[in-house]
Amino acid sequence: MWEFIDERKAQIAFSAYQHVSLVLQAVLVATVIAVVLAVVVTRFRPLEPVANAVSAMGLTIPSFALLGLLVPLVGIGVASAFVAVTFYATLPILRNAVVGLQGVDARLVESAHGMGMNTLATLTRVRLPLAWPVILAGIRVSTQMSMGIAAIAAYVLGPGLGQLIYTGLAQIGGANALNSALVGTLGVVILALAIDALLLLLGRLTISKGIRA
Template sequence: MEFIDFLGKRADDMWELGLGHAAVVGISVVLASVIGIGLGVLVYRNRRARDFVLSLTGAMLTIPSFALFILLLGPLGLGARPVIVALTMYGLMPVIRNTVAGLNSVDPAVSESAQGMGLTRIQRLLRIELPLAWPIILTGIRVTTLTLLGIAAIGAIVNGPGYGELIFTGLARVGTPVAVNLVLAGTLGVVVLAILFDILFHVARRLTTSQGLR
């Protein structure tokens, strides 16, 4: 009951922080998707290039988020910019991996048939291969989004927007009556955003994928 009262009093803050949290994650996911799909398209036919790109982006995931945010603080300053750059880096690997997997799953006979019909390499990619690979690519983008929603909360250490502000404020007040409510409110906000984004991806999948591929 006390927590419900707390949420009621902080409703405006919850709404404002939620918009900021969703914004930095949304921007980062768009950037990671554009860069990741582009890199996936470039390397999926070349094993050495593919392994190198996947290894490099996989290594980015091993960098502790606290350390990466602090390292980006120098060149980018406080605020949303270091958070967006860090989240974009963390989001690349799942998108690239699923783009490669999706494109490699396309039946070669389909591409050969399209080539026989006179379609160029770019036309085959845009009209045949990417649409067929899209469900797998979209799954990678969804995984990236849900992962970044959690990491974005840590961006509060560099004054990034989002529910991390509540969580870190609560941690700084451990031992006081309000500490648990602050941490719970921030955590609940992230969970609610994750559910909303997941619903959005479910709708996007239905709207952008042909019925035979669902």
């Protein structure tokens, strides 16, 4: 296996980079979408069960099925992979953002208003910082999940380490089939754990001092 890695160092590193890049970009977009939706949902309370139900139903749909539905719409390639990963990444963050924003003590919001903050300032300086730990937990869940979905998305020619797994599968019986699948799988595991650790660190750095556990 070491020989296999050594011979293809550049290619594996590139796949790993693309995998992480796809996931991080998708999660970033998902976070923005989810937080915006959550702000809307918490503003119009009756929407909340609907949002949660949609989130639960969305997560029920198998990723391979969603890819199948996306291919006719956006074509084979990176676009399908990106849309699918973003879709799944949005749902856990949305759920957590709604819970987090609702968990903010109404009295704190009222005091912020009392101090003269407008709605936007209250949102960015009081509600979001207080909800951030919960949102970040959602982001961690999303990122872990996205790493695996990105691997599956390689089947529709998405970028990343999943390609190594499918190459191994296609070359079954060949000398390097097992190595290829193994490197692809372990690569995803290692990267997933590393990114999770980084997000934990991000939490340390960005969670407001006053509410740090």
